[in-house]
Amino acid sequence: MASSALEIQGLEKRYGEQAAVDGVDLQLAPGESLAIIGHNGAGKTTLMKLILGLTRPSAGTIQRWSWRGGAPRPAAASEGIGFLPESVNFPGAVSGGQRLRFYARLKGAGKQECAQLLELVGLSDAADRKINTYSKGMRQRLGLAQALLGSPELLLLDEPTSGLDPFLRQHFYAIIGQRQAAGASVIISSHALTEIEARTDRIAIMQRGRVLALGSLATLREQAALPVEIKVRHTAVPMAELEALAAGAATLQSMGELSTRFSCTESEKLALLQRLSARPDIVQDLSLHPPGLDDLYAYFVNGGDT
Numbered sequence: 001m002a003s004s005a006l007e008i009q010g011l012e013k014r015y016g017e018q019a020a021v022d023g024v025d026l027q028l029a030p031g032e033s034l035a036i037i038g039h040n041g042a043g044k045t046t047l048m049k050l051i052l053g054l055t056r057p058s059a060g061t062i063q064r065w066s067w068r069g070g071a072p073r074p075a076a077a078s079e080g081i082g083f084l085p086e087s088v089n090f091p092g093a094v095s096g097g098q099r100l101r102f103y104a105r106l107k108g109a110g111k112q113e114c115a116q117l118l119e120l121v122g123l124s125d126a127a128d129r130k131i132n133t134y135s136k137g138m139r140q141r142l143g144l145a146q147a148l149l150g151s152p153e154l155l156l157l158d159e160p161t162s163g164l165d166p167f168l169r170q171h172f173y174a175i176i177g178q179r180q181a182a183g184a185s186v187i188i189s190s191h192a193l194t195e196i197e198a199r200t201d202r203i204a205i206m207q208r209g210r211v212l213a214l215g216s217l218a219t220l221r222e223q224a225a226l227p228v229e230i231k232v233r234h235t236a237v238p239m240a241e242l243e244a245l246a247a248g249a250a251t252l253q254s255m256g257e258l259s260t261r262f263s264c265t266e267s268e269k270l271a272l273l274q275r276l277s278a279r280p281d282i283v284q285d286l287s288l289h290p291p292g293l294d295d296l297y298a299y300f301v302n303g304g305d306t
C-alpha cells in the first residue's frame with residue numbers, strides 16, 4: 001500500500017543544454033511539509049511546475065496518491081493540488097470575493113467555502129473591494145485563499161510569505177499547520193531561511209537543479225557537523241581560566257573583556273555546559289547557538305567547506 005503522497009524519481013527538466021531540474025528524487029508523506037531552498041535559478045519553481053503538470057519532464061517520474069476516502073489511490077496530474085505562485089497576478093477591476101468565487105467554480109467548490117476562506121485569511125471586510133485597492137499582503141492572502149479552495153491534499157507554495165508582515169507570516173504558518181494536521185502535504189519554496197527552519201519537517205537544499213542535501217534540521221546538522229557556539233558572559237578572569245574550563249574541547253574567541261565565545265562539537269556540548277555551569281563564580285550567563293539553516297545552507301552550497 002502506498003504510504004507516500006508524492007514520489008519523484010530521477011526527475012529532469014532540460015532547456016536546451018541547461019538542466020533546470022537534474023536528477024531529483026523526493027518522497028513526501030501525507031501531512032508532511034518540505035521546504036525547498038536554493039539560490040535564484042536553482043530550479044525550485046521548475047520543480048513545482050513539473051509537479052503541477054504545467055511543464056513536462058525531460059526524464060523521470062512523478063507519482064501522486066490521493067488519500068481521500070481512506071484507501072490511497074493514484075491521483076491524476078494536478079488533482080487535489082493547491083498552488084500559490086511566486087507572483088500572484090489578479091485582475092484589478094474585480095473584487096476579491098468575485099475572484100475567489102470564479103476560482104471556486106473552476107474547482108467545484110461552493111460559495112460557503114469562499115466565505116470561510118476569506119474569513120480565515122482575514123479578508124472578509126475587504127471581500128467587496130476591488131483588488132486594485134488591495135495591498136501586496138492582501139493580494140498574497142487572496143492567493144492563499146485561492147490555493148486552499150477545495151481542501152487540496154498537496155499544497156505547493158512558491159515564496160508564499162514574501163509580501164507579508166511578521167504578524168501575517170505567523171498567521172500564514174498557523175493556517176498551513178492546520179491543513180497539515182488534517183493530512184495535507186506541503187511544499188514551500190523560500191529564501192527566508194531563519195523563518196522556514198522551524199516551520200517545516202524536512203528541508204531540501206537545491207543548487208543548479210540538484211538536491212544537495214535533504215532531511216530534517218537535526219539531520220542536516222548531523223551531516224554538516226558544524227560547531228555549536230556557546231556565548232558566555234563572565235567575570236574578569238584571565239583567559240587561562242576560561243581555557244581550563246574549555247579543557248581542550250572548545251576553541252575560544254574573546255568578544256570583549258567580559259564575554260567569550262566557545263565553539264565545540266555537538267558531542268562535546270553537554271560536558272562543556274556542565275563544566276561552565278559548575279563555576280558560577282566565573283560564568284554569569286550563557287546562551288547556546290546551534291548552527292542555523294543559513295549556516296547549513298552556506299556549508300552545503302559551498303561543497304562542505306566552512
Ligand SMILES: Nc1ncnc2c1ncn2[C@@H]1O[C@H](COP(=O)(O)OP(=O)(O)OP(=O)(O)O)[C@@H](O)[C@H]1O
Pocket residue numbers: 015019020038039040041042043044045046047086
Ligand atoms: N521556460 C524556460 N526556458 C528556459 N530556461 C528556463 C525556463 N524556466 C526556467 N529556466 C531556467 O531554469 C533554471 C531554474 O529556474 P527556476 O525558475 O526553476 O529557479 P528558482 O530556483 O525558482 O529561482 P528563483 O529563486 O529566482 O525563483 C534557471 O536557470 C532558469 O533560467
